[in-house]
Every structure is written in C-alpha cells, then in structure tokens.
Amino acid sequence: MILSEEERERLADIVRLQPTKNKELQERWGMESGSEVHSYLEDHLADYYYRNDDSYICATPEAAELTGADPGLEGDENGVEIIRVPELEAQVFEVVAGPDERSESVVSVLQKVRSAFDADPEVDAVREALQSLRRKGVVEVVYRTVPTFKLAVERDDVDVEVV
DSSP, rough: OOOHHHHHHHHHHHHHOOOOOHHHHHHHHHHHHHHHHHHHHHHGGGGEEEOOTTOOOOOOHHHHHHHHOTTTTEEEEEEEEEEEEEEEHHHHHHHHHTSSSSOOOHHHHHHHHHSSSOOOOOOHHHHHHHHHHHTTTTTEEEEEEEEEEEEEOOOGGOEEEEE
C-alpha cells in the first residue's frame, strides 16, 4: 500500500499521539466529526492502525517504521514537549537526576522510585524504563564505571502523560 504525503503525515500523528482518540485526531486534522476520522482511518490507513483493549487508536509497528516517527512523543525542532509513557517510566522521569545534576546508576534511580512512590519495581524494569526514556530523547546516558543516567531536558519542559 503506497501512502500519499497527507496519509503519511497523518499516520505519523497516530504514531506520536498513540494511544489516542477520534476526538484528538479530529481536532488535529480539522475534521467535522469522530465519524469522519473513523472513515478516514478505515479508507486510508486500515493496515497501519488498530484499537487497543480500551478502544484507543494505536499504530502498528510497521507504521512507526514507515513514518520514522517516535511513538508516544510530541514536539518539534525545539525538542520533546509531551511524552506518553507507562506509570513506571513517569515515576523514573520524576526522580532521575536533572540535567545539571550528577548522573546516577540504575540502582540509585530504583531506590529513589521505591522511596518516592509506593512501588517496588525490579531493577531490570527500571533499566528498561531508563532506556525507553533515552530513546525518547529525554534522558541521556553518561558512561562512567557503569552506565549512569540523567535528564537530557528540563523536567518542567516536558509534560508526562501516563498511559
């Protein structure tokens, strides 16, 4: 299936906004109704989206690959403005060292999550959360004896939405 420029741009919107609703796409695309969004999705992008268990619109992995867009990110050339992440990633983002602070190990971040929240994640889950945030461009890795992490952006410059 070959996509037009408009279809590719709208598919990239779905990738970045996922999970999203008809209403959000309606506003973004300047459409009259959620029904119009649904019809567009079915007529133009049926192979590249699905609805999750909560009926939110999500992009297929092929859609992300095709568009080159980053899932769950919104922003522009000035940087990331909104990230949509699972709860653990939101907690990690909240406690990891800031951009002007000394970077910290996975275990340090784990202890901060445990202390700040009523949570007891595994160290591997925190490592995965840090790596996911790194791929989103909001956390950076500093290599010392072990890889350490800190924010790559000011915490207040990014809105975090838990999905």
